[in-house]
Amino acid sequence: MDYYLSDELTDIRDICREIAEKYIVPARAELDEENRFPREIMKVMADSDILGIYIPEEFGGTAEAFGGGAMALSVATEEFSRACGGVAVSYAANALGAMPILISASDEQKTRYLPDLASGRKLAxxxxxxxxxxxxxxxxxxxxxxxxxxxxxxxxxxxxxxxxxxxxxxxxxxxxxxxxxxxxxxxxxxxxxxxxxxxxxxxxxxxxxxxxxxxxxxxxxxxxxxxxxxxxRGFIVAMKTLNRSRPGVASQAVGIAQGALDEAAKYASQRRQFGQRIDSFQAIQFMLADMATQIEAARALTYSVARMIDAGAKKYEKVSAMAKVFASDVAMKVTTDAVQILGGYGYMKEYPVEKMMRDAKITQIYEGTNQIQRAVIASALIKETAAGGN
Amino acid sequence: MASIEVRKDTCVGCGACVPACPYGVISMEDGLAIISDECYLCGACESSCSFGAIIIRQDKSEKVDISEYSGIMVLAEQRDRVVDHSTLELLGEARRLADSCGQEVLAALLTSDCGDWPARLVEHGADRVLVTSAAELTHFRTEPFTQIVSRMIEEMRPAVVLAAATTTGRDLMPRIAKNLNTGLTADCTELVIDGESGNLMQTRPAFGGNIMATIVCADTRPQMATVRPRVMKALEPDPARAGEVVEFPAAHGELDSRTEILEFLPLEEGEVDITESDIIVSGGRGVKDSTNFALLEELAGLLDASVGASRASVDAGWIPYPHQVGQTGKTVNPKTYIACGISGAIQHRVGMQSSDRIIAINKDETAPIFEFCHEGFIGDLFEILPLVIKEIKKRRS
Amino acid sequence: MRIAVAVKQVPDTAEVRIDPERGTLIREGVPSILNPFDEYALEEAFRWRDELGGTVVVITMGPPWAESVLREAVAMGADEALLISDRAFAGADTWATSHTLAAAVTKLGDVDLVITGKQAIDGDTAQTGPSIAASLDWPQITFVGKVRSIEDGHILAERYVEGGIEVVRSSLPAVVTILKDANTPRLPSLRGKMKARKLEIPTWGIDDLGLDPAETGLDGSPTRVVTISTPETSSDGEMHRGTPEELAAVLADLLLGEEES
CATH class of the missing domain: 2.40.110.10 (Butyryl-CoA Dehydrogenase, subunit A, domain 2)
Known part of the structure; x- marks a missing residue:
């Protein structure tokens, strides 16, 4: 689906995709196996100016070029996640660490810390x-x-x-x-x-x-x-930070799911059983169709929330929770189905989908479990109803 | 100025030229190809037209009198005073060309000490050997070699000058061709003299090996070409062959150079230059990871072979770039090339297709490699290779 | 230090298909890309600029739309870009191309070093770099796998040649052609991409360079492609099928054939 990304957001997507293809995909199995932090890849991201996309220009970033930074962060996180959930989390967690400073710190604190985080000289x-x-x-x-x-x-x-x-x-x-x-x-x-x-x-x-x-x-x-x-003010700072970062978790989930769909669709087009490609079987076709539809819906919701934040919305706790819940549940479902489509191969470490399934699980758990998110959504809903609002 | 024209009487409106144009500037109107002003005269459409309806005209104001040029000159390549085998191959080819049009073969040898090489070059087909000896010519250096060979060409006026498409030939020849305002064709695999025009038809792979292009240098002389090593055949040396050795001393200033070679570091033991191997065991995407290359290395060790790789396995980081065979890697032509888990995409193929014997192992029966290999084995390399290694060890013991 | 990098827009030869009936290349829809070898030339230029200071100017000769590869080079880190384009340059072979590029380098005036990739993937000639050097009458170091140093008006580099490495020192200005061994090209950066989109790229034509049409483009090219054919693809190769044991035995026979006879 075409989301009519601006030229600048398209640049982010292209650069992140190139980093993913050239650096993350070849390394992901080894990083996973060795439980190893991707320092070299973080350096490549820094050299490509990707660490500062949500930080304002006066503090060394480029956020203004993307009309804020939430959408930029979503696009980048999704591209990295498509290749490796682990590398993408390292990227996203850096933004999460910087977020309290970005949202709530004094100008003096911002000046002291943000430029180094924008350039990647330091991680957060x-x-x-x-x-x-x-x-x-x-x-x-x-x-x-x-x-x-x-x-x-x-x-x-x-x-x-x-x-x-x-x-x-x-x-x-x-x-x-x-x-x-x-x-x-x-x-x-x-x-x-x-x-x-x-x-x-x-x-x-x-x-x-x-x-x-x-x-x-x-x-x-x-x-x-x-x-x-x-x-x-700590609780408020933390809640604001998490509200801001939730579309990022949603983007991780969308990216992981997309990566799994890519693998499953590719495999289904190559694998032959009973003398024909398995993507000619309706059983597989319908699974792929559902996976693609769910991913697109998750992406649309996630981008909408990110664009809302960039547009200056003040209240987005409920929708940000919705995006996180929906996308992470989709990721779990889609990665599980991808393993199913690859069958026995899907269960083997030789193929990347089992890792994607393992990576997907955390998106339902961290930065507020999906149960907490549902509580947040429900409580917002109840308040709105009580207020007679929308 | 040069121009392009579609002959209205000849164009049948088949439209073949439209997809051939890389710039998309050809369209069909009323059953006729129309080429817009944005045409970059690349010539792709001209060769795509089966009816000769597209004509590109060159506007050559000055003409060189090409009849003044005769003979085939071969630039001998030497390292440490030993002439390279590629030179002997070129002499064999030059002899064949010269005999086809009744001309002589000249060899140019620049060295610090020629030893018995002039006589040996005659034995391999040269009629005349021009020798320049100077201490400064121990190693190839661009500028002295350019100057001396340029003067040789100006004085001898050969119709054709050939050098091997080695790092030496490909460094030197463009420089000479530019200075002498003449044409140069790179890395030729086939040379023929056209009986009618006397032009050298120089054929070479281009576009990543997708096509063979035949190139001529019609209006200037000499016609210069570098020739891919190991493609042409050297003659059996004939001690009875007669030839003349001519001293061609360097003139004042010709030995000056703005570059100097500080040292030469030969490849270390184990650091094989795969282009020099008789047997190459090569691995592609099907090898799956770096540790599996040990299997290929073991087989290579048994066969005294070196290990090659496709771009896919180099890009994946399983084996370093010096092992890469193919368009963006090395061009090899060993006696035996064993392709393990290599699909045989065109980019790989151009780097190894002139191998004498290509053996392919692949579990995918539809892999393109099976379309051009000499011996194809359909099966899992992880099953076959260990058994082959075992079998070879058993038979040898 | 001002380094000029000459690059080329090429069709992605991996995407070129052959029309099986006519035996011609189908280039329609084939993406045009920055010649992959040129990325290494650019990276080498960036590295030395970053170390020594100065600027990198990227140059290409081609049709107006070749500008896109210049923008790509700017996105990677080039400071300036220059398009050499004119109808009179169309149809150039390596002689005419290098002649024209050399005229551009001369007009730029203060270039200390010209770097090119080893070769372009469409022509695979590796001739343009040395021909530029000849046109400029500058020394050259070709097939460079490593640049060791640039100092005191000299460049020290390793030429990867058959059988080993030649360590060569040359005075500057000079022309260097770079192998893939030399470095790992950087990716485009976001700031680079944003700069590339906005940069005004000057175009120099034949009048700007003061050249005669007889020495440029097709008219200035001594060579011409006369025919294009597709390489023989048919093979009467023998196919072997069977159990791994059977296949291994046949393969061992083939490999040991000469030894045993």
Whole structure:
């Protein structure tokens, strides 16, 4: 389907596709097998100016050229995901890490951090999740206690994407334990700060090219000027960040699904059984048709939300959740069907679809499980109904 | 200025020229091909027309008197004073051409010490050998060789000058041709002298091997060509052949050069130049990953062969670029080329099709390689190769 | 340091098909691309510009629509682009092409180094680079697999020749032709693409270069293609089928045939 992308967005798509074909596809099986972060590929993305597409020009990016950055980020993430969900997550998590600074930080903080993130000299990561705080951000235990012109951080963040690979971390911690979620604040923590170390590296089912790691803070002193947006604003910063990033997860899902459909359609056109190409069988044809239709619907919804954000919409929590839920469920369904079409070969690591199926699963889980997303959608719906609105 | 014309009386309106035009500037109107002003005179339509209805006219104001030129000159290539086999092949071809039109064969040898090579060049077909000896000519260097050979050509006026299409020939010949304002055809695989015009018909693959183009240099002389090594056949040396050796000393300044060779690093052991191998075991997409190349290497080791690869396997990073055979890699013509899991796309084919014997192993019966190989094995290379290795070891022990 | 890179727009020969009945090339619908070898020439120029400072100007001779490969080169990182285009340049062989390109380099005036790819994939001649050098009367280093250094008005490079590597030093200005071994070409960047779309590209014609029509295009070309044919495709190859064991035995016979006899 033609989405009438602007010339600039077409440029992003073309460049990302070229990076995907030349660098990601040849490396993806090995990165997956070795559970290895794609540093060289991130460097190629940086050299191609792809890391700064959502960052405004005054901070070293090119966002204005794309009318914002949400759509740009969606297009880029989708292209990378089509080749490898793991590499794409490393890319998207970098944007996620930068998002609190972009959305809520002071100009001084933006000037200090964004240019390096736009150029790729530094990578970013977002640190919210803890062992007791998954869907419930109110369960955060990591504390940030004010001590003169510093904050002292103590606690452990879990499953942090780009953990150990990023140099700039945006961390959500409790400044006022008595106030629960309202006592949360957002901080910028740089790699190398004394008291900040990396813990366990996770061995995941999918997206294995991405780094997922614990962050450990032990009496870690950070300057008070690294507080983003004021004490007690952490929960809002986190929610805004996640609302902004959800179309990105949706794009990951769309990309993974598209990659799986590409493989399945190609295989079906080459594989012969009973003396004919298997794509001549209606059973296969209908599966492919459903897969393609679902992907197109997911993409249309995702792009609509991204375009809404770029157009300056203030309220997009519900639709952003819808895009995430729908696209990730499509990704799971489509990748499973792709494995089915490839049959025994699909189950083997020799073909990429089993990896795509593993990669797809996480999109239903992270950045808010699909159950939480549905709760968000339902609660918005109930509020709208109560208000007699649309 | 040059022009293109469609002859209205000859054009039958078949439309064959329309898809042949790379620029899309030909259309059919009222059963006649119309070529727009955007035509870039590439000539694709001219050769696509079976009726000779498209004519491109050159506007040549100055004409060279081509009758003043006679003889076939071969530029001998030497490294460390040893003449390359490609030179002997060229002499064989030059002899054949010269005999077809009653002309003589000249050989030009630039070296620091010619040894018995002038006599050997005569044995291989030369009538006259021009020798320039100077310490500066130990190694090929563009400028001295250009200057000396250019003067030889000006003095001897050969009708044809041939050099091997090696890195030396392809460095030197364009420079000479440009200086002498004459034409040069690269990497020829077939040469014939047209009896009527006396022009050298130079045939070579082009367009990635999709076509064979025959090229002439009708109005200037000499007609220069580089010739693909291992395509032409050398003559058996005949010690009874008579020939003349002529000293052609370098003139003042001709040995000057703005480039200097600081050192020559021969290929190390194990670092084979695949173009020099008699047997090549080559792997394509079907080899599937880098570790599987070990299987090909093992077979190559047994056969004293080198390992080649298709672009697909080089692009996938399974084996480095120096092993790549094909249009964007190396052109090889070994005695035996064993293509394992290579489909045989045209881009690969042009790099190996002149091999004496092509053996293909592929599980896809419809792979294009089976259309031009000499021995085709339909089967899984992962099943066949280990068994072949075992079999060879068994028979040898 | 000003480096000129001469590039060519070529048909993607991988996409060319043959009309089986007429034996002619079907070029309709075949995409035109930047000659793949030229990407390596551009990358080499970018590397030395990035290291030494200066600019890279990319030049092509061709029809007006050849401009697209110049924009591609700008997207990769070229600073300037120049299109050499004129009806009088049509139908040029390598002699006339190099003659015209050399005139453009001379007109540019302050070029220290001309880089070209080893050859173009449509003609595969590898003649244009050395012919440009001859026209300019500059030294040349062809088949360069590695540029070691550019300093003190000299370039030091490795020529990959039969049987080994020649380490060659040349004074500048010079012409260098680059092999694929030399580098890994960078991808176009987003900023490069945005610049490429907007850049005004000057076009120089025959009058700008002060050339005579007799020395350009088809009229200035000593060679002409007279016939085009398709290579023989038929093969009376022998096909072997059977169990892996049977096939292996036959193959071993073939491979060891000469040894055993």
């Amino acid at each position: 990561a977002f640190a919210l999740t803890e062992s007791e705080a998954g869907s419930d951000a109110g369960g955060v235990k990591t504390k940030a206690i004010k001590d003169g012109d510093h904050y002292i951080l103590n606690g452990t963040k879990q499953w942090i994407t780009n953990g150990g690979e990023a140099q700039v971390y945006t961390v959500i911690a409790l400044t006022d334990p008595s106030r629960g979620a309202r006592g949360l604040s957002a901080f910028i923590v740089e790699e190398g700060t004394p008291g900040f170390s990396y813990g366990k590296k996770e061995d995941k089912m999918g997206i294995r090219a991405s780094a997922t790691r614990e962050l450990i803070f032990e009496d870690c002193r950070i300057p008070a000027e690294n507080l983003i947006s004021g004490e007690g």
